[in-house]
Amino acid sequence: MGVDKTTFLERIAKPLGRVPGDPPSPRTAIGVPACWTDRPSTQASRTASFIEKFTGLAGEIEQYASVHELRAGLERVLNDIGSDKIGAWGKRAPWPIDVEDVLEHWHALRWEEQTDRRAFDHIHVGITGCSCAIADTGTIVIASGPQSGRTVHQIPLIHVVILRESQLVQSLGDALQRLVQAHGQGEIAASNHFISGASRSSDIENDQTIGVHGPARVMALMLTDLE
Amino acid sequence: MSTPHSSSNVHDRAQQALADDFLRKAVHFTTDRLRNKKQAVTGEFGNWEAWRERGQQIRQHTIAHLDYYLDQFARHLEAHGAHVHFAATGEEASYIVREIAAAKSAKRAVKSKSMVTEEIHLNHHLEEMGVQVVETDLGEYIIQLAGETPSHIIIPAIHKNREQIRDLFEAESGEQLTTETRDLAAFARRRLRQEYLTADIGITGCNFGIAETGSIALFTNEGNADLVMNMPKTHIVLMGMERVLPTMSDLEVFAHLLPKSATGQNVITYMSIVTGPRRDNEADGAEEMHVIILDNGRSRQLGDPDFQAILHCIRCGACLNVCPVYRQIGGHAYGSVYPGPIGAVLSPLLNDGETYQDLPYASSLCGACYEACPVKIPLHDMLVRERQRLVATGHVKPAEKAAFRAFRQVFGNAGRYQTTIRIARRLQFPLAHDGYIRAKIGPVAGWTTSRDFPALPKRTFRELWPELVRKGNGRG
Amino acid sequence: MKVSLFITCVVDSVFPNVGVSLTRILQECGCDVSFPPQQTCCGQPAFNSGYTDEARDVGMTLLRAFRDSDVVVSPSGSCVGMIHHYYPQLFANDPQLHQAAVDLANKTYEFSQFMVKQLQITDLGARFPHRVTYHPSCHGSRLLGVKDEPMQLLQGVHDIEIVELPYATDCCGFGGTFAVKMGEISGAMVDEKAENVARTDAEVLVGTDMGCLMNIGGRLRRTNRAVRVMHLAELLMEGMQLGKAVNA
DSSP states (O other), rough: OOOOOOHHHHHTTTTTTOOTOOOOOOSSOOOOOOOSSSSSOHHHHHHHHHHHHHTTTTTEEEEESSSEEEEEHHHHHHHTTTTTEEEEOOOSSOSSSSSSSHHHHHTTEEEOTTTTTGGTTTTTTEEEOOOOEETTTTTTEEEEEESTTTTTSSSSEEEEEEEEGEESSSOHHHHHHHHHHHHHHHOSSSEEEEEEEEEOOOOOTTOOOOSSSSOOOOOOEEEEEOO | OOOSSOOHHHHHHHHHHHHHHHHHHHHHHHHHHHHHHHHHHHHHOHHHHHHHHHHHHHHHHHHHHHHHHHHHHHHHHHTTTTTEESSSSHHHHHHHHHHHHHHOOOEEEEEOHHHHHHHHHHHHHHHTTOOOOOSHHHHHHHHHHHOOOOOOOOOOOTTTOOHHEEEEHHHHOOOOOOHHHHHHHHHHHHHHHHHHHOOOEEOOOOSEETTTTTTEEEESSSSSHHHHSSSSEEEEEETTTOEEESSSHHHHHHHHHHHHHHHSSSSSEEEEOSSSSSSTOSSSSSSEEEEEEOOSGGGTTTHHHHHTTGGGGGOOOOOHHHHHHHHHHHHHGOOOOOOOOHHHHHHHHSOOOOOOTGGSSSSSOHHHHHHTTOOOHHHHHHHHHHHHHHHTTTEEEEEEHHHHHHHHHHSSHHHHHHHHHHHHHHHHTEEEEEEEEEOOOOHHHHHTSSSSSSSSOOHHHHHHHHHHHHTTOOOO | OOEEEEOOHHHHTTTTTHHHHHHHHHHHTTTTTOOOOOOOOOOHHHTTOOOOOHHHHHHHHHHTTTTSOOOOEEHHHHHHHHHHHHHHTTTTHHHHHHHHHHHHHHHHEEEHHIIISSSOOOOOOOOOEEEEEEOOHIIIIIISSSOSSHHHHTTSSOOOOEEOOOOTTSOOOOOTTHHHHHHHHHHHHHHHHHHHHTTTTTTEEESSSHHHHHHHHHHHHHHTOOOEEEEEEHHHHHHHHHHHHHHH
């Protein structure tokens, strides 16, 4: 049952006075208004905005001046959390920074092509990298991949993200354009997650609560890799 | 599924709602919160009118070329390995879902909040064939347990208090729970996690389809849609055919307009962009993805200059939050899946027959909905046009028709008008006391039940005019 | 300036003093005021209920009445909004009438709009030593876009105490035939509006549309709230008289 695509589209085209398949008239208004594109954006302003927005959404952020310090920071964070049920992206995942020694030290469960998702059902902490992060909205962007399973950041109560300051882009649009490029190259990920803070709901008497389905804590460890 | 307000007309349902103090307080509180947050966030964001303008332009262009963008969207989706289905009616869409469920021998399905699945009563159809469907949005889960329907597009369980919610959760689980929000939410997390793990099918709606890449964009704050589409082996997307956008650049506009308008959030917590099922080398994500594109009365609005713009709607619920009628009666009184101003306009357009004919009258035409709409849909004008349609097709009471015939007679001519006023002045004599009328009789009872009506004074303005003009002109 | 009054049916028949105040203010401001007697009503009750033919016949009285007028001023944002927004489409089928409708829309102003935007007067030398709250009417502010002008005129009044009305922009529940057809919902809306007015402890509620004010006033009276309900023109006129008396 259902109708075929041709019939379905004809029923749309006809009342619109169109011949199905005809290209649309040229567009004058695509994407955001000029007020949004005509903004100054510097590395410093992006960093400041990201931190403000990310923490405004109850995200926790630590900044480190060197890879060495970041690794030590990750150690400390995991120590403070005090759980040994840790899951992380695989070794060959697109990690922005190498934190392998820490993950090995904590015997983190690693996501591989052949991983049985159920093995991750009980992790408390998920550690991932990200493809970029958005200054305007405090958003972390994560693409799914063979070594970067979605489960790693969706299942646990605590999500730890490793990123570099140089991965910050200004706007949602900047991040979305990367998907368009990836699509053009036949490489768009099956799933791209734009995560802004902790899982939240106000469905019970308007009282906001966190960690309803996704993580209740999102922590970003950022390497300040720019002057 | 039934609703607690299943009476047949909006008057009766409104009466019920008006008598429900908790409901009214809850609706006031929730809509106040949402609209205040919206005002704050859009004020801080700035240039809100420019964003609305842009939103309207993009939706206008998309709908005017909908066949093109849907075709592009479907081709890209298929290239990414998704199955695309087209359904002319709700029955067809339900049938397609049932066929997929049967092919997968599915026993259990999880769902994230989707108005279009409510529109086609999908849960009911699946349960009939023995597939257990569990709603995973916290609010939807609550009302599913209560056997009710959503009363708000964004906050479905607006009408339930925490004691009722605890009772529903206890009855479902046999566990003892407190009424603390944290405990109730933790229970839902525990409980629903099991559902994700055992479900055969995940069903979601679609906030936006992106033609340029063949992607589905889903917005949630809880993160439930991500689990729904990634954990079960099969992911089914139900989307109204109007939900498409041409490009990712356009999505950026709506990624701002939607959360800001809906809940006053600067950004949605989770925006997930899904482009096909899991790739061959991936170990999670749905193995199979089906996208069902639904018409169900939408194409009838195309080419109609009065109503085509209703397809611009992005289901943000901002019109509910500012509507003074919704504020008094809540969602169930509308008696339709879509409540509030959008429901009053959309329900009679999508459904033939008399069921929703009284909804266009459930508005004072104050225009607050239009002002709040992020894509500038003139809902107040559409309500008038729906009334025009009802008059033109004879779907009005004879008494009303006679009244407006009289109105035309009297007010169509100044002389007749004057005579009528003189007569009325005499006739009102037994009813008027102290310059006011309180009698609850005839057609004015609707007014006088709750307020006084001023009696006609001794002289009209036009009777006073000769004196005024003699004294006044040429003074200043 | 030659000004024709469009008095509206509600003001003409129920609240003539609003028309009297409007006339006197315009006269004080040096306008040569006329009242074309063929006018009755803008036709909005029929139009909003979906009766376009009926609305058109009634609206014709205004097209005829104001055919030769230079400027039309009315004490109702709602009725002027009707002319601005709906007349051109209401008379779209007849080119001549359509032109007349467009012409009328272009020369018609709501009272406060005319005072502030055309005459550029915000201080009439009025004095009004009372606590006043203001209800902005939906059609005047949203449809016609007259948002600031009434407040500018109120702020030009001496000795006045203006208190903000909570939920000021929420509809009072009038909506023409809505108040009768959906009486129970409308009643709940006006009850909340009247409560909000009472909460301000204002002595006077002022507005720019008698439909809304008749509604809110009717509820205030029913619930025994001693709040005086006035059209902006009435308040200004009374204030001007007091102003003159004080300065004399």
